[in-house]
Amino acid sequence: MADEETDEPTVPIVCEACGTDTRVPLSELRETLETHNEHRHDGEEIAQIDPVIADELANAVAADLGLYGAEDDG
Incomplete structure (x- = not known):
């Protein structure tokens, strides 16, 4: 359900x-990460944002x- 009008x-x-x-x-x-990891990896955080x-x-x-x-006071 991709809405091509949104940026x-x-x-x-x-x-x-799992490739x-x-x-x-x-x-x-x-939600996507949680759902994937819950359904495919018993909740273990395997899928992640590209490192x-x-x-x-x-x-x-x-x-x-x-x-x-922080040491750069301008």
């Missing part, structure tokens, strides 16, 4: 255990929060 970003998810490599809308990310993207996202959030460059 919602998608996030890549991977599950090496899943797909993209899902950001608004559906949590490269997760690292980039964590770095961007840390930068936005001012956690980088």
Whole structure:
């Protein structure tokens, strides 16, 4: 049920255990991961956001929060 009129970003998810490599809308990310892991892996967190993207996202959030460059007083 993809709505092509929305500009919602998608996030890549991977599950090496069962070969899943797909993209899902950001608004559906949590539910998709939980559902996949619950149904295919007895709730164990096997499927995840692509690790490269997760690292980039964590770095961007840390930068936005001012956690980088704290010693740079301008």
